[in-house]
Amino acid sequence: MPNAPVDAVAQVILALAVLLAGAKLGGHLAERLGQPAVLGELVAGILVGNLDLVGVPWVRTLGSDGTIDVLAKLGAVVLLFEVGLQSTVGDILSVGVRSFVVAVLGVVTPWVLGWGVGALALPNASPYVHAFLGATLTATSVGITARVLKDLGRAQSAEARIILGAAVIDDVLGLVILAVIGSVIAAANLGTGLSYGQVAAVLFKALAFLVGALAVGAVFSPRLFALTARLRGQGTLLTTALVFCFLLAYLASAVGLAPIVGAYAAGLVLEEAHSQKLEELVRPIGTLLVPVFFVVMGTRVRLEAFAHTEILGLATLLTVAAIVGKQACALGGLGAPLNRLAIGLGMIPRGEVGLIFANLGLGLTLHGVPVIDERVFSAVVLMVVLTALVTPPALKWSLARAPRRAHAAVAATQNVQVVQQFKGSFAVSDGSTT
Amino acid sequence: MPNAPVDAVAQVILALAVLLAGAKLGGHLAERLGQPAVLGELVAGILVGNLDLVGVPWVRTLGSDGTIDVLAKLGAVVLLFEVGLQSTVGDILSVGVRSFVVAVLGVVTPWVLGWGVGALALPNASPYVHAFLGATLTATSVGITARVLKDLGRAQSAEARIILGAAVIDDVLGLVILAVIGSVIAAANLGTGLSYGQVAAVLFKALAFLVGALAVGAVFSPRLFALTARLRGQGTLLTTALVFCFLLAYLASAVGLAPIVGAYAAGLVLEEAHSQKLEELVRPIGTLLVPVFFVVMGTRVRLEAFAHTEILGLATLLTVAAIVGKQACALGGLGAPLNRLAIGLGMIPRGEVGLIFANLGLGLTLHGVPVIDERVFSAVVLMVVLTALVTPPALKWSLARAPRRAHAAVAATQNVQVVQQFKGSFAVSDGSTT
Numbered sequence: 125m126p127n128a129p130v131d132a133v134a135q136v137i138l139a140l141a142v143l144l145a146g147a148k149l150g151g152h153l154a155e156r157l158g159q160p161a162v163l164g165e166l167v168a169g170i171l172v173g174n175l176d177l178v179g180v181p182w183v184r185t186l187g188s189d190g191t192i193d194v195l196a197k198l199g200a201v202v203l204l205f206e207v208g209l210q211s212t213v214g215d216i217l218s219v220g221v222r223s224f225v226v227a228v229l230g231v232v233t234p235w236v237l238g239w240g241v242g243a244l245a246l247p248n249a250s251p252y253v254h255a256f257l258g259a260t261l262t263a264t265s266v267g268i269t270a271r272v273l274k275d276l277g278r279a280q281s282a283e284a285r286i287i288l289g290a291a292v293i294d295d296v297l298g299l300v301i302l303a304v305i306g307s308v309i310a311a312a313n314l315g316t317g318l319s320y321g322q323v324a325a326v327l328f329k330a331l332a333f334l335v336g337a338l339a340v341g342a343v344f345s346p347r348l349f350a351l352t353a354r355l356r357g358q359g360t361l362l363t364t365a366l367v368f369c370f371l372l373a374y375l376a377s378a379v380g381l382a383p384i385v386g387a388y389a390a391g392l393v394l395e396e397a398h399s400q401k402l403e404e405l406v407r408p409i410g411t412l413l414v415p416v417f418f419v420v421m422g423t424r425v426r427l428e429a430f431a432h433t434e435i436l437g438l439a440t441l442l443t444v445a446a447i448v449g450k451q452a453c454a455l456g457g458l459g460a461p462l463n464r465l466a467i468g469l470g471m472i473p474r475g476e477v478g479l480i481f482a483n484l485g486l487g488l489t490l491h492g493v494p495v496i497d498e499r500v501f502s503a504v505v506l507m508v509v510l511t512a513l514v515t516p517p518a519l520k521w522s523l524a525r526a527p528r529r530a531h532a533a534v535a536a537t538q539n540v541q542v543v544q545q546f547k548g549s550f551a552v553s554d555g556s557t558t
Numbered sequence: 559m560p561n562a563p564v565d566a567v568a569q570v571i572l573a574l575a576v577l578l579a580g581a582k583l584g585g586h587l588a589e590r591l592g593q594p595a596v597l598g599e600l601v602a603g604i605l606v607g608n609l610d611l612v613g614v615p616w617v618r619t620l621g622s623d624g625t626i627d628v629l630a631k632l633g634a635v636v637l638l639f640e641v642g643l644q645s646t647v648g649d650i651l652s653v654g655v656r657s658f659v660v661a662v663l664g665v666v667t668p669w670v671l672g673w674g675v676g677a678l679a680l681p682n683a684s685p686y687v688h689a690f691l692g693a694t695l696t697a698t699s700v701g702i703t704a705r706v707l708k709d710l711g712r713a714q715s716a717e718a719r720i721i722l723g724a725a726v727i728d729d730v731l732g733l734v735i736l737a738v739i740g741s742v743i744a745a746a747n748l749g750t751g752l753s754y755g756q757v758a759a760v761l762f763k764a765l766a767f768l769v770g771a772l773a774v775g776a777v778f779s780p781r782l783f784a785l786t787a788r789l790r791g792q793g794t795l796l797t798t799a800l801v802f803c804f805l806l807a808y809l810a811s812a813v814g815l816a817p818i819v820g821a822y823a824a825g826l827v828l829e830e831a832h833s834q835k836l837e838e839l840v841r842p843i844g845t846l847l848v849p850v851f852f853v854v855m856g857t858r859v860r861l862e863a864f865a866h867t868e869i870l871g872l873a874t875l876l877t878v879a880a881i882v883g884k885q886a887c888a889l890g891g892l893g894a895p896l897n898r899l900a901i902g903l904g905m906i907p908r909g910e911v912g913l914i915f916a917n918l919g920l921g922l923t924l925h926g927v928p929v930i931d932e933r934v935f936s937a938v939v940l941m942v943v944l945t946a947l948v949t950p951p952a953l954k955w956s957l958a959r960a961p962r963r964a965h966a967a968v969a970a971t972q973n974v975q976v977v978q979q980f981k982g983s984f985a986v987s988d989g990s991t992t
Contacts, residue, residue, distance in 0.1 A: 132628065133631040133632070133635075133811075134807070134811035134812070134817055136628055136632070137632070137635065137804045137808050137811075137817055138804070138808040140800075141800075141801050141805045141808060144800055145797075145801045147797070148786070148789060148791070148797045149789075151789075152790050152791055156790060161790075161791040161792070190624070191624070191625055194567055197567040198567070198570070198571070352582070355582060355583075355586040356585070357582070357595040358841075358845070359841070359842070359844075359845035360582065362845050363578050363579075363581075363845060366575075366578055366845075366846060367578050367582070370571045370572070370574050370575035370578070371572075373571050374572040374575060377567075378568070383571055405842045406842070407793070407842075408793075408796055408840070408843050409843055409846055411793035411796050411797060411800075412796075412800060415797070
C-alpha cells in the first residue's frame, strides 16, 4: 500500500529494526570488550546519529521522529518499572544506616559539584539549569561494579552490600531531586519563582507522592492482583501490572513529577510473590523498548559539539565532578574495617537515570530556552560513558591493595546475582545468549 | 514536570492504561459469556469510543491520537507475526487438496458476494471500493470454531482438520488479494489505471514476494539465528526475531504490500526449533500491543452510523454475504463421508485479518476519498462481531444432527491445542488466568 498512513508505520517499523539491530551489535561488541551492553548501545546510537558527518543524513532523523521519541520514553518508563520490580519497599527500609549515609553523601556531593561545574562552564545559564545539570550526576548505576566485584570474588564483601544498598537509595533521592527541580523550573516559567517555603512544599509533595504511592500500593496492590487473578483470558497478570505501572506513571505526571517516578514506585510496591514472574513477563517488552531508549539517547549526541572547547571542557569537568563527588561515599565507611576507597570507586558508574534526567532536560524549557541543550546533553552522555569506562580498572586496583577475604570467593556467585537483580539494566552479562 | 513534551508521553501512558484495562475487562466479560476475549475487546472499544454520545468526549480522542494509532498498527504487525509463528511453511504445503479447495472456495465466494453488496449498497463508490470491501470478508478466524469443536469432542474429526488447514491458507490468499487491490488503488490514484496484464503483474509480484520471502527466509534464517546465537548479551533471540520481522514488514511495504504480509511471512519462515520459544517471548509484547489494536478498532466504530438505514443495511448484507459466502466451502467436502454443513459453518467467523484490512482501507484514499469511511468501517466491525456470535450455536446444531464418532473424544484435547496454536488470536481460553 504505497499511501501515506501505511508508510508512516513502515517508517517506524524500519527505524525500530535499525535501532534494535544497532543496539544488539553495539551491545555485543561492548561485552566482548568487557563493558556493559548499554555502553555499546549508546555508542551505536552516537555512530548512527552522527552518520550525517560522513554524508548519510537519513539515520539521524530516526531519533527525532515523534513516535520513536515516545517509544524511547516508554522504554524509560518500562526500564524504571523493571528496576523497581527488582527491589521491594523492604529492601529500601533495610539497607542500614551505613548504606543510607553512603547514598546521601554520594548524591549531595556530586549534585553540588555538578551545580558548580554548571555555574563555571555555563555562566549565562540560569542557576536552575546548573542545579538540573548537577542532578544528572546523582544516581549510581551499580551493574558494572557488581560485575567487577564478582570477577574478583568480592561480591559477598561488606563493601559490596553497602554499595548495593546505597545504589537503591540514591535512585530514590535522585528522583526526589528531579521532582523538586522540575517544579521549581515550572514555577519559574510562570514567572512566579519559588520561596524556600514553596521549595520545601514541593519537596514534601514529592516525598508524599512516593511514600503515599508506596503505602497505598502496599495495601491496595495485593487486593488488586487477587481480584484480577479471577479474571478470565490470557495475560491477566502482565496486563494488570502494566495498567498499574502506567496509572502510577500518569499520576506522578499529574502531580508534577516525572512519569518514571510513578513507574519506579509501581515496581517497588508489587509483592515479591508476583515480582519474579512479572520480571520475566516484562523483560521481552523491555527487550523491545529499552534499547530504543539507549540508542536514541546516543543519536542525540552531537559529536561536532566536542569540537567546541567549552563543551569538551564541560564534559571533562562533569566527569571529574561525577568521579570526585562519589568519593565522599568513602566517609560513610568511617569507623569500620572497610575498604573505604573501594566504596567510593564502586559508586562511580552513572547510567540510565542520569540519561533520563538529561533527556527530560532536553524537553523542558525555561523562558523558552531548553534547560539542557543538545551540546550539554552530549557532554552528559560522554560523562556516562567515561564513568563506566573508568570504574573497572580503578576498582580492581583498589581491591588488589587489600587482601582478599577467605570467605569471599565461596558465596560470590550466589550473591552477585542478587546484586545484579537490584540494578540489572547496566549489568554486564556472562555472554549468555538467551 | 508540567511541560509539554513530558505531558505528551503522559497522555500516551494514560491512554495505554485505559485501553488495556478496558480490553481486559471486556475480554473477561466476553469469556464469561462463552465468547472469545477479542469480541469483548472490540465491544469495550465501541463503548469507549462512543462515550461522547453520553457526554464524555475525552476518551473518543484516544483512538485518533497519532502515537496510539501507530502502536495499534504495530500491534497488528506483532499479531500477524504471532499468527505466522504458529504455522510453518510445511503446514501450508501439507494441508492437502481438500483444505486447499475449501480455502479457495471460502475466499472467492465471500469476496464476490461482498463486492456485490458494495455495488448494491454504495452505488456511488468506485468498483475498487467494492472489491476492497469484499476482501474484508475473505479470511476466517478459526479460534472460535476450534473451541466449539473441542467442547463437543470433535476436535479430532476430519472436518476439524480440513477447517484448520483451510483457515491457514485463506490468510495467505486474503493477503494476496489485499496486495493486488492495494496496488490497483494506488495506480488508480495516479490516474493510470491498470490493464488486466498489469493486475496479473501485481498478483505475480505479491506471490513472488511471499514465495521469495519464504524461500530466501527458509535458507537464510537458520544461518542468521546461528550467527546471532553467538552474540553476547541478553534477549538476543527475541531481538533477532523482531529485527527479522520488522525488516520483512518494511520490505513488504517497500514493494507496495501491507507490512502485515511481511510480518506473517517472517513468522512462517522461522524454524520450528525457535518458534516455540519465540512464541513465548513475543507473547508479552503482544499482551501489550494487540489489545490496543482491537480496542482502537472498536473506538473507530460510530454507533450513530447505525441510525442511518443504509449503513445498518450494509452491515446486515455484509454479514449475510460473510455467512452465505463461506457455505461454498461445503462443496470442498463433496465425494467424502463428511459433515459438509459443519465445514461451511465452521469457516464463518471473521476476525483480526478482516479488521486489519478495513483499518488499512480507512487510511487509503482514492481520488482524495477514503476507500473505507468510518461508517463503512463500523459496518465491517459489526459483521466481525455477528459472525463470531452466530457460529457456536449454528455449529453445535449442525454437529448434533450427525452421530459423534467413536474415536473423536479420545484425542480431542490434544488436537485442539494444535488447532488453537494455528489461529490463536481469536481463540477462547479455558478461563485460565496466567
